[in-house]
Amino acid sequence: MNQLRRPIEFVKDRLGFETLIKPLDHNAPPETTEGKSQWAYIFGFGILFSFLLQITTGIVLATNYVPSPESAYESVEFITYEVRFGDTIRAMHWIGASAMVILVLIHAMRVFLTASYKYPREFNWISGVVLLYLTFGMALSGQLLRWDQDGVWTVMVAANFAGRVPFVGEHIAQFVLAGETVSGSTLTQTYALHVFILPIAMVLLIGLHLFLVTYHGISELPKAGKPVNPETYKQEYEEYVEKHQRPYWPQGIWNELFFGGLVVTIIVSLAFFLGPRDLAASPDLTDLDSQPQPDWFIVWYYALISIKPHGYEEVFLVYLPLGFFLFLLILPLIAGKGERHPSKRPFAILGLSVVAGLFIMLTVVGLRAPWVPDYETEPLQAEQLGTQDERILEGARVFHERGCQYCHQVHREGGEWGPDLTEVSTRMGSEQIAVRIVQGIGNMPAYQDILTTEEVDLLVEFLNEVDELGPRADE
Amino acid sequence: MTSKPSMLYRISGGRFGRPPAKPETGCPGGCGCARAVAGGSGIQQTTTRRNFLRRNFLGFVGVGMAGFAATLAGIPIIGALFSTPARSEQIWHVVGEVDDFPVDETVKVEFVDVEAVPWSGPAARNAAWLRRTDEESFIAFSVYCTHVGCPVSWRAGASLFICPCHGGVFDREGEVVAGPPQSPLVRLDVRVQDGDVQILASPVPVTGERPS
Numbered sequence: 001m002n003q004l005r006r007p008i009e010f011v012k013d014r015l016g017f018e019t020l021i022k023p024l025d026h027n028a029p030p031e032t033t034e035g036k037s038q039w040a041y042i043f044g045f046g047i048l049f050s051f052l053l054q055i056t057t058g059i060v061l062a063t064n065y066v067p068s069p070e071s072a073y074e075s076v077e078f079i080t081y082e083v084r085f086g087d088t089i090r091a092m093h094w095i096g097a098s099a100m101v102i103l104v105l106i107h108a109m110r111v112f113l114t115a116s117y118k119y120p121r122e123f124n125w126i127s128g129v130v131l132l133y134l135t136f137g138m139a140l141s142g143q144l145l146r147w148d149q150d151g152v153w154t155v156m157v158a159a160n161f162a163g164r165v166p167f168v169g170e171h172i173a174q175f176v177l178a179g180e181t182v183s184g185s186t187l188t189q190t191y192a193l194h195v196f197i198l199p200i201a202m203v204l205l206i207g208l209h210l211f212l213v214t215y216h217g218i219s220e221l222p223k224a225g226k227p228v229n230p231e232t233y234k235q236e237y238e239e240y241v242e243k244h245q246r247p248y249w250p251q252g253i254w255n256e257l258f259f260g261g262l263v264v265t266i267i268v269s270l271a272f273f274l275g276p277r278d279l280a281a282s283p284d285l286t287d288l289d290s291q292p293q294p295d296w297f298i299v300w301y302y303a304l305i306s307i308k309p310h311g312y313e314e315v316f317l318v319y320l321p322l323g324f325f326l327f328l329l330i331l332p333l334i335a336g337k338g339e340r341h342p343s344k345r346p347f348a349i350l351g352l353s354v355v356a357g358l359f360i361m362l363t364v365v366g367l368r369a370p371w372v373p374d375y376e377t378e379p380l381q382a383e384q385l386g387t388q389d390e391r392i393l394e395g396a397r398v399f400h401e402r403g404c405q406y407c408h409q410v411h412r413e414g415g416e417w418g419p420d421l422t423e424v425s426t427r428m429g430s431e432q433i434a435v436r437i438v439q440g441i442g443n444m445p446a447y448q449d450i451l452t453t454e455e456v457d458l459l460v461e462f463l464n465e466v467d468e469l470g471p472r473a474d475e
Numbered sequence: 476m477t478s479k480p481s482m483l484y485r486i487s488g489g490r491f492g493r494p495p496a497k498p499e500t501g502c503p504g505g506c507g508c509a510r511a512v513a514g515g516s517g518i519q520q521t522t523t524r525r526n527f528l529r530r531n532f533l534g535f536v537g538v539g540m541a542g543f544a545a546t547l548a549g550i551p552i553i554g555a556l557f558s559t560p561a562r563s564e565q566i567w568h569v570v571g572e573v574d575d576f577p578v579d580e581t582v583k584v585e586f587v588d589v590e591a592v593p594w595s596g597p598a599a600r601n602a603a604w605l606r607r608t609d610e611e612s613f614i615a616f617s618v619y620c621t622h623v624g625c626p627v628s629w630r631a632g633a634s635l636f637i638c639p640c641h642g643g644v645f646d647r648e649g650e651v652v653a654g655p656p657q658s659p660l661v662r663l664d665v666r667v668q669d670g671d672v673q674i675l676a677s678p679v680p681v682t683g684e685r686p687s
C-alpha cells in the first residue's frame with residue numbers, strides 16, 4: 001500500500017495537484033450537488049464534453065480536408081468513403097454539432113428559468129450568450145466547408161441576411177463572402193474562421209465562463225419571495241454555502257461527469273448508426289435547379305421568413321432576429337436584480353415559452369418546407385385516375401406540365417404550398433375555378449398570359465372530375 | 476456595506492491572487508493611489524504628484540510600449556483580415572451568338588467570372604437567365620432571388636421563375652407574382668456586338684443594387 005501511495009504522493013506534491021483543483025474545492029449550494037435538483041445543473045458539462053469531442057473530431061477531419069474550392073468537395077468524399085472510420089468521424093462531427101446547439105439552447109433556457117443571470121452573474125450570462133452565437137457561427141461555417149450545393153447556398157442566404165443589417169450590412173456581407181459573391185476566397189476564409197478564429201474565441205470565452213462560475217459560485221435554486229438584492233446578495237450566498245458545508249469537489253462533479261459521458265456516448269452511437277449528413281451535389285452556381293436544404297438549426301429562420309405575414313419585410317428578415325439577439329445579450333443589464341423564482345416572473349416565463357414554442361414550431365414547419373415547389377412530381381396517369389377519358393387525361397397532363405402540380409396536390413401527388421385540389425369542385429364552381437386560374441389570388445400567380453383558353457378549359461374539366469376519379473387503392 | 480473577500484481569494488487560501496484591497500483605505504484606484512495617499516499626507520500636492528509620476532514612470536513606459544506594440548501589430552492584422560477586394564470592374568461576358576437563341580425562349584447562360592481569384596474553381600462559374608425578345612434585343616436576369624439570394628429556376632411549362640427556398644415566384648418579366656420577395660429580379664445589361672450576345676454581370680447577390 002505504502003509502495004503505491006508514494007508515487008501518487010510524489011505526483012500530487014510536485015504537480016501541485018491540491019492547488020490545481022482548488023478552484024473546484026469550495027462549498028456549493030447543496031441543491032446543486034445532491035438530490036433531484038442537481039440534475040438541473042449538468043448541461044454546461046454536456047456542452048463542454050461535446051465541445052471537446054468537436055475539437056477532436058475536427059482535428060481528425062482537418063488531417064484530410066483540403067480547403068481549396070477545386071478539391072474541398074472531393075476531399076470530403078474521400079473522408080467519407082476512403083478514410084477508415086471517416087464516415088463515422090464526419091457523422092460524429094455533424095451530430096456533435098447538432099448536440100452542441102441543442103445543449104447550448106437547453107442550458108440557456110435553464111439559466112433563464114432560474115434567472116441565474118442576475119446579480120452578480122451578469123457576465124456569466126453575457127459570455128454565455130456570445131458563446132451561443134459562436135456555436136451557431138461554427139455550425140453555419142461548418143456547413144460551407146462541406147462545399148456542396150446546400151452549404152454554398154446557405155452562406156449566400158446568410159450573406160444576404162447580413163447584407164440587410166442597417167449601416168454596416170454591406171461590409172458584414174462582404175466579410176462573410178470574402179468578396180462580393182461566393183468564390184474561392186469564401187471557402188478559405190470560412191475555413192480559417194471555422195478552424196482558428198471562432199474556436200479560439202470559444203476557448204477563451206469558455207475559460208472566462210468557467211472562471212466566473214467558480215468565482216461567483218454556482219447559483220442557488222431560486223426561492224419565491226426572495227429577490228436578489230445587490231446590497232446583501234453576496235453575503236447571504238456566502239453564509240448559505242458555509243452553513244451547509246457541501247464542497248463541490250468531488251461530489252458535485254459525479255453527475256456532471258456521468259451526463260457528459262452520456263452525451264458523448266449518444267453522439268458516438270448515433271454517428272455509428274445514422275452516418276454523416278448526406279453530401280449534396282458538388283457546388284455549382286450554374287445549377288439553377290438545385291433546391292438547397294439548410295441544416296436544421298437554421299431552418300427556423302427559413303420558416304420565419306417564408307410564412308411571415310405579407311409585408312414587414314425588413315422587420316421579419318432583419319430587425320426581429322437582430323433585436324432578439326441584442327436583447328439576449330443585454331438581458332442581465334436590464335433585469336439584473338429582483339425575483340428569480342419562475343412563479344414571480346410570469347412575463348419572463350411567458351416570453352420563454354413563446355420563444356421556445358416558436359423555435360420548435362418553425363423548425364418543424366421548416367423541415368417540412370411546404371413552400372418548396374415539388375419539381376419531382378409526376379403527372380397522374382390513366383391507371384391512377386382509373387379513366388380513359390381523353391380530355392381528363394389531357395387536363396391532368398396540363399396540370400402537371402404547366403406547373404400547377406409544383407404547388408398543388410391532387411390525390412396526394414404534388415407540392416404542398418397551395419391548397420389540395422382533389423376536392424376543389426366541392427368548394428368552387430367551374431366559373432370560379434377558371435377565374436382563379438386566370439387572375440390568381442394571393443400567392444397564386446395569374447395565368448392569364450401563360451395558359452391558352454383551351455388549357456384553362458381542360459384544367460377546369462379535370463379539376464371538376466378529379467374528385468370522383470382517383471386511385472382505386474384509396475377506397 | 477463591505478463585502479466578504481472574493482470567493483477565488485477564499486478558495487485559493489491566498490496562494491494565488493493578491494489579497495483584496497482593504498476597504499478602509501477608501502481608495503478605489505488600487506495600490507498606486509493608496510500609496511500615494513499614504514505617502515502624501517502633510518506634503519504639498521505638487522510634490523505628491525511628482526512623486527506619483529516618478530514612482531509610476533516605468534509603469535507608464537511599460538503600458539505605453541505594450542499598447543503601442545499592440546496597435547502596431549494590430550493594424551496589418553486587422554487590415555488584412557477585413558480586406559475586401561476592391562469592387563471589381565463590371566465586365567462584358569460573351570455568352571453566345573445571337574442566332575444561338577430562339578426568340579421568346581428563356582434560357583440559362585453561363586460564363587466565367589474572370590475577376591475571381593484564379594483558384595476559385597467551380598465557384599468562378601456563374602449563370603444568368605437570358606431571353607431573346609425579338610430579332611435584335613435581349614433581356615437578362617440575375618439568377619439570385621431578390622428575397623435572400625437563392626437560385627431561381629425557370630420553369631418553361633409554367634412560364635415562371637420559381638425560387639426553391641421560400642416559395643418566391645416571378646413571371647417572365649421578372650415581376651414578383653407570389654411569395655416573400657418584394658422586388659423584381661435584378662436585370663442585367665445585355666448588348667449585341669459583332670453577332671455576339673454579351674452580358675454585363677456584376678457580382679450580384681448581396682451588394683448588388685436592390686431596385687425597390
Ligand code: FES
Nearest residue numbers: 620622623638643
Ligand atoms: S430566397 Fe427566393 S423566396 Fe426566399
